Amino acid sequence: MRPLHPVSPGLRTVLGISFFLLFVAFWAWITLGGHVNRIFLADPLSMLRDGWRLLVEDRFWLDILITIWRVFGGFVLASVVAVPLGIAMGAWKPVEAFLEPFVSFARYLPASAFIPLLILWAGIGELEKLLVIFVGSVFQIILIIAVKVGSTRRDLVEAAYTLGSTNNGIVRRVIMPANAPEIAETLRLVLGWAWTYVIVAELIGSSSGIGYMIINSQSRLATGQIIFGIIVIGLIGLLSDFAFKAFNRWLFPWSLA
């Protein structure tokens, strides 16, 4: 094979799908063929059966909706705080000098370790779930946006100054629009991470949501349900990512033209 040589779109699709098939086939072979104990790993067919029962009988779709709401609620909360702060840090160096050391430190505080504390503060209700996602996302967003904004093309800023922009005009009509697509991309990335935090939040002290269903299934050794839950999370994550990407493309046609 020639290194770095591009692959045709048709072949790319075929190859991409065939790994999925291979993966499921291997899974079916070790489970249906009796190579692993059914208690530890359900086969694909009973996974689908369990999933169907979950949706129809146990109203699992309600859990899905609750989880989606938590992810977006926490994510929106984090974005509303982090985006203006990130822009301020990137644009004004004293603000950066003031906040950057703390935010860099706070970024390494694991969101999951905050759960016991957040339960003490906010109980085990919705607010606590939102806060876990908030803590997990907010510092990341601030830092990434501050770096992007800080590397705004200087020649564009200079051009705007020679056209009469004030300091305020530079921030609002050069720095912000210039970085808007990158900011949206950052949010898309962090939304993906928020999906992992929400499950962690739902594993502890929760009575609803996909994560709750998973931990609940563990005690009943319902591995089919667990796998179904994991796949549902993956699919929703993939869908929201596609939607976000399409939205960004629609919002910023100039960055692709």
Add this chain to the structure above:
Amino acid sequence: MIKLLIEGVSRTFAGVRGGEPVKALMPVDLTVAANDFITILGPSGCGKSTLLRIVAGLEAPSEGRVLLDGKAVTRPGPDRGMVFQSYTLFPWLTVAENIAFGLRERGMAEKERDGIVASYVDLVGLKGFENHWPKQLSGGMQQRTAIARALANDPEILLLDEPFGALDNQTRGLMQELLLGIWERRKKTVLFVTHDIEEAIFMASRVIVMTARPGRIKSDVAIDLPHPRHYTLKTSPEFSTLKAQLTEDIRVEAMRTAQV
């Protein structure tokens, strides 16, 4: 009438890691009359761009001062329009919105802007491209938009920092004619930095030749070729004589730069 006065302007850059400070520009004195087209010609690294950036207010001189219409320049402003060598159109704005940028910053109403923008779109021959994104334009079209953007503000002086430096030779020639044509019709004070001898002579009413770094003014050559100028002028005997003279001037400097 004196439009721009550069008095003893020099620039020294602080040394890197405690090293010797670097002198980029020796004290320069220059007087520019209103509606003059001045080209500043020099080998690369001679500080000609630095001089232009000081006039624009994007850099501060280490010594000396710049006066525009008798007022000292301290910071960039819309009275000194600038066209850069790099493509600096705002990528999130269309051609028309780019040209309107300065007017909008001034708070001009949209209706009033539209008329001005349309006339400058026309002036640089971009009719039909008003709603294109910068990315969809060729380099020459981007620089035409940048010129229109700077002119739409009706600045007192137009500063151009090797604006056609990144263009291919043919486009470059066409752009020179376009800009000169605009200047011949509209009359504007222009400071044009270049390292291209032919370009410097063709555009200018005065060529300022600078020495190798640290730059200072080596010669000040009046170009008395008649206007309107046509590209065929570049093959005329008068043009060749000037070119030979300036080539000799600049060659010495280029050799000094190369040997450093």
